[in-house]
Amino acid sequence: MPVISERTIKKDFNLERAQKIVIEASEQCGRGDIPTLHSPKKLKNAVDEYKNKIDLYFADKGQNEIKKKPKKSVGILIGPEGGWSQAEIQIFKTAKIKGIDLGNLVLRAETAAIVSASKLL
Numbered sequence: 001m002p003v004i005s006e007r008t009i010k011k012d013f014n015l016e017r018a019q020k021i022v023i024e025a026s027e028q029c030g031r032g033d034i035p036t037l038h039s040p041k042k043l044k045n046a047v048d049e050y051k052n053k054i055d056l057y058f059a060d061k062g063q064n065e066i067k068k069k070p071k072k073s074v075g076i077l078i079g080p081e082g083g084w085s086q087a088e089i090q091i092f093k094t095a096k097i098k099g100i101d102l103g104n105l106v107l108r109a110e111t112a113a114i115v116s117a118s119k120l121l
Helices: 015-028 043-050 086-094 109-120
Strands: 055-060 074-077 098-101
Touching: 043 074, 043 086, 055 109, 074 109, 098 109
Parallel strands: 055 074, 055 098
Antiparallel strands: none
16 A cells, blocks of 8 residues: 655655556566555555554664564555655554564665565565
């Protein structure tokens, strides 16, 4: 699900175009299913909706290492270019969402997702 944060640069999201890309990518890699693409949500709304349904994590530099593998479905919040704002970090703390350490490098969103997933596995 695309999440709109304070530092999101591109706020006009073309859902129809994105769904076509998801279908093409699924076909290209031989997937038997097509992932569901949800409409964009503001960060606070996404956190409020999912914090009690799945284990949520946020990817950022300087977080603690994950010590235990999650036992159920998870969601990983990948930040925008420029990272999370202090207000957004506070949203995560208030909702008791754990961080995933991405190290000291600045990563592209797709790389941050791969690194985060590998740390949870």
